Amino acid sequence: MIQRLLKILQNIIVIIAEVIALNISIIWYLNTEEFEPIIGIVLMTASLVSSLISKIFIKSNTENFLKDDIECVSIGIDNKKCAWEIYDNVSNAFINNDTNKSPFPIFTFSLINHSTKTILLKEINLNAKHLYSGLSGLPKPGILKTIAKFKIRIPTENETSVFKLDNEIEIPSGRAFKFQIEVHEFWNKKYFPIEGRKVLFFTFHFNNEVAISLPKIFLNCKSEEEKMKISILS
Template identity: 40%
Template structure:
């Protein structure tokens, strides 16, 4: 096994200050605020990858838990994405399924994972919820989708809303082929006023429902949403018919 090469973090004090601001001076796993003793963790375990996107400031206790595997890599990535969402123009809130109108239900204990269990349509219908944190009205203009099929043998922060958030519209998107990426330009755009939360649906379909039928069809889905033809929001991956992604160590979001 080759030895990992550690490279010094350029402008380390500046980077540390940015990472401390990102976590609001509290450990993202235990809320410890003894920030003077916090340590910089390399998310992909590569000590030479000093990109800010690969770094997370943790208290020594939680850093040790990550090193020992008590806190797994996917949880660290989710924490990083959650922190990033707090400062995004458009904040991702949640994704769930419309179980009344499709066969899918959440997999208990696994974030953003769903399985087909009912005798209804196998085309999954997702509810995506966001909030517009900008000071202007924005438009949802594109939905970019990528899929990765998993091997057959694998088993696979909330905000209070004053009203029930109902889907504004349902978009039908065809499931891409394995490893392909589709960019759907929306003919019916959503207009979101500043400071408003909003929800919409995406129904994934294929030429045949067999593509979604368990137990032999397991997927990782990657969604990216474009606003104002100007900036993109990437959300955490979604698992279909699986509790885990076999590619935990090398997974990264592609823009």
């Protein structure tokens, strides 16, 4: 949004400068009736018309769409490759079943481009809310395997994990697209399985500075208000 405002401001400044230059040429001609200011008037008029056409009236094939044109159809979990499964049939809630599969959840996102334009997925942002989980053991270190297309670290509550796509995903008009994101915890140059209860907030960024926020994803819980279960160790 800030970049768009800066671009709009830059375009306005350019147009104002060209209008001022055109007025100066006109005043120069009215005061002197010389030939040189006529050349300036012609050049400034052509430049101003060109700026108005290119900066205001023409929109590229990939710019004329809104975030409402992009629909998130579903968010699933790849339980064939990871130990996470749907939690009590609650939408977008998943729980770690501690099987011998990968401890890192792999989400599958299905979206549809309803616009009449081709769009580009350029960046994925992730924020997280860490819910209180009570006493727990020390997390065991794990090794991350390349089993998902994108891998993103779960951030602390005061930061955002930003994943910029080296090769942007191009989605033609009217087409659905699906991809996977594997999330993990990472510190001291090591990958760790996810411990405790988390709420994940994904934001997908497309071209034209369009961003869509996806439904919340719950890990080891079914809502932010869910009461914590306390287990007494013997």
